[in-house]
Amino acid sequence: MKFFAKAALVCALSFIGLQASAFEATEGKDYRIVSPTVDSPRDTIEVVDFFAYTCAHCQRLAPMLQDWAKTLPPDVTIKRVPVAWEPATQFLSQIYYTFEALDRLDDLHPAFWQDILDGQITSQADLQNWLEKHKVDLTQWNNAYNSFAVTMHTQQALQTWQNYRLDATPYVAVAGKYLTAPHMAGSRQKTIEVLNWLIEQERQQRQKH
Template identity: 35%
Template structure:
């Protein structure tokens, strides 16, 4: 089975208690090209910078696989380009994982970002709700009270609201997806490989940066 077919059939289904967490596969129409154009084009939230948005979900195995490639690529981007991960929630059950990312960001502990993927997909830990997430973070050496305060803060809630707005504006229906310069979106469903997605995103950066 090709990688493209695998993406189109995969829903990143993970059971949570008695419920099920679903990350919808990208629409088949996305496979017509290497990228799609965003209409209307979206403004950058970072003044004077070209934004590259990495839409991801911690529960998505494809996001886990591509993350090291995204991190390596980010180090090669020019100074006027900024990469911003955007955690996506396709339903309410995924909101706590959005809060996890922004809490780690607020506490300057994004060194644990990759560890979350490892815990879920490599160690099969069920860190999906607030209690399990907090216990896991505390076990990693983060102060429990400080984490809980940030996790439940207005600042984190505001960032989640913006993430949801961005996912809607860019019509994100599957992860991982990479948006460039407010104008283009590419993903493995379109490029047929993780490496192809990074290569296409690089081409889009160069297009926007001309």
């Protein structure tokens, strides 16, 4: 069984490699080099999805990235990093990590995102009513929101997007070396093609060392 599982993995990686090789991304157009590079895990090819709750373009890209993430081979991991451009909106990143701490990302994250963009949440009172509507215990919410872990994750998110020197969202990073986005690649679908190509480039570089 282990032999067949390993063979299936090799076939999957080969297929993805063939897909990537059929497409050639152009530096400066489809993607850009991150300089200086940002620290990234060496035991996996890390993809970072930078988004903002105030960004409708990010929301439209999100379902496509979510579907794409389900097809990734074992040597690739993806994580979301919320971006808040100013201190006044930093609480939005903190809300994202509170959803995560409460294990409610799947249902609360997309609903909150839509309602923020629709202008339904504009005050603390609106947020409290929204949480009650979605059956969130307010005591648990406040404990998680103010916890050390959520505060730390929020600060790390701020540092991460600043390390990449982002000037807009959405952006997607690969291995701390590359950035691509729909406004660079030309479309959301093309962004996925660029990501596959960049991942394959990184995979080949690592195999040489």
